[in-house]
Amino acid sequence: MKMSIFKIRTKILIISLVFSLPIILSVFSLLEFNTVSIENNDQLISEDSPKISGSWIVNNILIDETNGAQDWATREADYAWISGGGTFSNPYVIENVTITDTFAGYPIWINNSIGVYFIIKNVTASSSWANPFLGGIILTNVSNGYLINNNFSNNAGSGIVLDSSYNNTIEGNNLNENDYHGIMLSDNSDDNTIVANTITNNSVLGIYLNINNTENIIENNLIDGQSNQVSGIKLAASSSNNIIKNNTIINNKFEGILFSNDCNNNTIIKNSIIGNGREGIQFDGQFGPLHKNTISKNEIHNNNMGGIRIGSLPAKPVSEGNIIIDNNITNNGLSGVNLEAWTNSSLIAGNTITENNHDGVYLYGGNNHTVINNNIISNKYHGIYVQYALNTHFISKNVVNSNGREGIYIWMSDDLVISANTISSNNYNGIKLFDSNFNTITGNIISNNNISGILLDQSEDNIISGNFLDINMYRGISLQDSNDNTIIVNSISNSQKSGIHLLSSNYTFVSYNDIYGNSICINETSSVGNIFQNNTCFKTLYVVVIEELFTADEFIIVLKITDEDGNTIEGATIQVWWDGDNVSASMEEMGNGLYNITLNAILVGSEDPPILLNFSITASGYENLYYELEISVDPIAVTVAKIAGDEPFDILSFIMTPAGIIIIVAIIGGVVVVIIIIKKKH
Template identity: 25%
Template sequence: MAKIKKIPIYILLFVFTLLIIFPVINTNNNYDTEKIEPFVKKIESSPKNSKSWNNFTFIHIQNGNWSKGLSGGWIQGDGTYSNPYRIENMTIDASSSPLGSGIFINDTTNDYFIIQNCTIYNASSKDYDDEAGISLINTNNGTLFNNTCSNNNKGIFLEECEDITIFNNTAVNNFDEGLAVKECQSISILRNNLSNNGQAGLDLDLSTEVTVKYNNINNNGADGIEWETELMDYEEEDFYNSTIYENKIIGNGEDGIRLSMGDIAYAHLKLNFKWNNISGNIINENGNNGISLKALTEFKGEVYYSNNTFSNNILNNNGDNGIYIDAFADNTGEIYFNHNNITDNIIVDSGSNGIYFKEFAVEEAITLFNDNKINGNNFSANRDNGIYVDLDTDNDEDFPLSEANFNYNNISNNIINKSGINGINLNASVVDYGSTNCNDNTIIGNILEESRYHGIYLFECTNITVSGNNMTKCGLGISFPKESSRTIEVITSNNIDITNLVNGNPIYYYTNELNLGHSNFSNPGQVILINCNDSVISNLNISQGSIGITLNRCINNTISNINASDNIFYGISLEICYNNTVSENNASYNELAGIYLYYSYGNNNILRNKVSYNKNYGIALYYSNNTRISKNNASYNEISGLYLFNSYYNNISGNDVNINNIYGIYLEICNYTLITGNTINKNLEIGVYLLNSHNNTISDNTDTINNNVNQGVFLENSDFNIISGNTIRSNAIGIHLLDSSYNRIINNDLRNNDVYILKVGSSKGNIFEGNVFDALPPSGGDDGGERKLFEGLSEEIIQNVIIIASAIILAVSVVGAIAFKRYRGKLKEKEAEIKVLKIEKRKLTQEDIIVAKENLQCVVHKGAIKGFTFVCPECGTFYCSRCYDAVKSIENACWSCGKPLDPTKPVRTIDDETKIKIKEKGKAGMTDSVDYSPKKAPKDFKAKKK
């Protein structure tokens, strides 16, 4: 590169004048000499006031031959650094350019030149990729200043160029990219407007040492800035020392900035994207991601993102993620995202996550995200997570060596508010083949407020250091599910100290401990025990976090006299736990459930707790067996008091399960459950509901399954159950059997129900004995009984008659209530309809009537008629079917002649085919030879207001 000479004072004065005359809106308008130096270096003398040219269709400079322009007077200068060639003040309509470009310079590497103050348009044949308003190929040492390129295939195109400065240009409304830079080096792109183009605003393809500063790159059809490096050969490429700084990148159709590196077609390559800086940009309201970093290797390639900086960007309201980092490795490919800094960004209101790390490894591939720093960022109101790490493999037994890794990363000093799911979410998916590893990361000093679920959530993560985090109205979630293959030593390897706070109080996290007591839990914000036994947790107040108390893989513990209310998930959670007692706690007003058991198989006791006003369930069991649920108050919950899923051999006794919004007790895929001695009253739909549940017993719930709005007991696809000795009264339906067979329904008090027993579907083989009804008490089997209540009628028939009659009464009552409600609504609708029709009629003129007849239009809504046309028998005015019915029912007078639309007179109608014939003959529907027939208008018509 030529030595930089001293810049004369008049050049600086000229540049200062340009900054005043040609301002560009940027994130910072206080440009100093350093910020415009790349442009100033290439100008040694001020532009002369040369004449304007508007009779050119193209300009072509090839192999450094400028002679034609020099002789013609439309090129000035001598091509030196101090006196570059100048093409200026041109207006070029390139629609007939034989080159497809307005200005085309190729194979010119030794001369210095400037293209300035030119307007080029209509270079848009789109036959070749290099067609543009200005196209430079294998050309160096150029400056493009203050040009306007619009309505071209591309605005400006560079390929295999070096040392080009593009300053203060406008490239808008082009079919493809505004500015495309392909396989170039040392390119400066400053203060340009690259907006409203069909594809990307700026496309940097296989280019390095690029400076992109202070540009407006808005409202383009694809990405704002697109940086692609897809190779097909056995190559190694480095892309380094580029800067994207203080640009406005707003409202683009896809990503704000997209960096995509990878191979295709079985290439074996090595790509390095390193030492690049993307900072200080405003990247808002783009269709997909604010910043997207993608790495793909489909064969044996290696892709590296390393030592890059993404800092001080503002990323608001982007459609998907604020920053998205996506690694997909196949075959034996390897992808590394290491030693990068993502710091001090503001990421607000993203459609998904603030920052999303996604790794997916296939076959024998490896993805490895190591030693990155995510520090000092501010996240707010992102729809899903503030920071989300998602690791996965193809989980194929033929390829057990695939790996996805997120290790030794530092997530510190971030502020993360109001995330829609979790503030920080590290998720190493459970896989049977391959491995996902989220290990040895640090999460320190973050502030997390009001996350919808957890402030910090660790799924299958190990040896994580969590320290000094402050969580408000959320908390810490740790999960190692039943199917986890990790050993207890690995599961208990996380380091979580009491400097972590929930609502200002410490998190107590214990692993592998025995005999913990009250002194170990002083004023807690949250309690988490993993593999801890023989301990007592009592007399604590733990509220407004994610989960009050969590026990995982714990045995022989007691949780008592705890106020665990108003938490996001559960008040108290037992996961894979045995022989624990949870008693006399208040676990109310929680989002999901008061008390939750997951895969807790043996002899847990849930006793005398208050679990009311929870937004889903009072007590919930998933895959949990041999649990005793007794003497709890599970009322006023939004879904059900007690909820059991895929759980066997449980005992539900002596509970108050009243006034829940849907179910009192809900069992799905639950067998061998005993439900006895409970009070199950006034639930808003069903007292006890069994779905796909067999061999259960509902017994001796005396004076208790009453006043439920729909069913007292409802069995759906549930067989071989016993319902005996219960009081099931004053429900809409006492017992409802839907596709449920071989159940024994005996000795129940079924009085005062609207329907005693309702059998629907393929219910068969059920036994009814000793039940008490208001009418004659039938008994026997539902396939025929021996005892006869009336001559010629079996007891079953009597019972079915009672059931059918009761069902009819209920149906009539329900239909009547619904009809009355609808009738009151229809009255209001009818009043509005009459008012609209009267207004429209008053506005109708004679001219409107004539126009409607001439054009076969409806005189009411003054528009085309679809389907049958109704014609007034007196004057031939046209109505659509809906308007005809409305006018007839409301005022029964034709809008044209005023004659009654007498229903006793034949209503003439015209179908679509006849309408065409009438219009062609000019008879406007007034012929008697047409065959008219009545058509009933829909009843739900509302007159259309014009």
């Protein structure tokens, strides 16, 4: 009779998988434990014998505290595989049990066990029932459980399922190759700890928190998808205030960590998230916003798409206040950090974002993001790329170097503040604005970029102030088709073309800029209404040492000072320090850009440090120049000179070595001698 009831019940369950878990499992609670054997090496073990792994073989285990025939006390009295009293100091223990697969529903089900302390240890169980809410072990409305060192693998459902259960610990278990999830928490399962488990190659998710699960800790787990498991960890449906910490999450088919619909105030910290098929971390807000989550101190590398992505489709709820801080995000397939539409007020701070195959940071839409104190280096496209910003973003104090395109690119975005960044050696422009208005670019250090330091294209009413721009390839600041902008109090130097370039750009206010060392100070083409006030245009000074004479008593050096075009500079003011002493009074102007200095001889041995000769040179309309020589004259050379008649050293030739050392060959009394080494530092 029981067999026919079982068959009928099984058919009903197969047809009715959409029913809730309590209904499904209550059917199985009707069954009794009919087959229990005790085996070890084919010999019967007495109930007093030590319990070893695999020594207890049972069909299934059901504990239901609402049924007096199936509660912990009754089971402990009836079966040898359970011991203890259910208190903190004497918990019930189920240990060293193997659950056979002869029963399709649940290998282990603990139901309505609140306040009872128990341990399940060294148990092996699996089920052939293909349902994500069923698996190797199910805890329904349970607290104070401790699941340790069990093997819940190869289930047709999930490995471990907690439903409406709290204050349980899942530690050191193997959860591999289950057809759904490794571990699943659902329906208000709170304050649980999931620690140090090995979770590999499950078909759907490694760990899944679904529907109002809060205050859980997921820590020190190995979650290896082996390119088959869909995602490593997923939080969904208002699972909030959880901590995901120190996990290794690798090789999942899609995301390493995925959040969706109304998951807030979670912390993702110190995880290694590597080699996943899509993003390392993705927050998908299209079914509900995701607020105030923190992503901190993670290693996010080599994921096939982005490092971190937060966003939703258009016209979906807005996610706000998420924090991305102190992560190392490198070599991901798309952008390092990607904040898409309908995300506001995020903080991206203190991250190292390098060598990603798209942009370092990509901000699309949204408003009031802050990007601060990040190192954004050597990304394939832009360092920071902003499109369609809806309101103010603050981009400040970042190091944005050596990116493949622009350092910072602002595209059709208004009211941004770009301040105090160091932007260097990017392959295109340091900062570029396209069709972007009312932005402020201030206090940045922008150097060695391959086109311009700052480029405005079709952009109006922007302020460029207080920036230091040096050695940008073509232009310091360039405007094209851009009107009503303000360029004030910038230092712009050493561009190959112009310091400031205005092309078809009208009504620009250009004032109080120091512009020096550029081929052209200010270049204005096809523009009207621009105002230029109180700008200082400097050129660059160049120094050439054209003659040196050395005796035992004095050294004589002749300098030639010119501009970048070779024009000689007369009337320069030259301050000179020889071995730390001010000897400027010995400098003599000879005319035609030549200046002579006579110094008291200081001889040094070949092993002694050289003597420092410093020049500070100023000339009206030119950038101040500091010039330095290190001079060594060996006493042996002076001795040779005395033998030759105490004649001065006439320079015959010199050789510049790859290390920057100049070897001087001189004629002393008709004899050619190598006597001087000068190391030129500037």
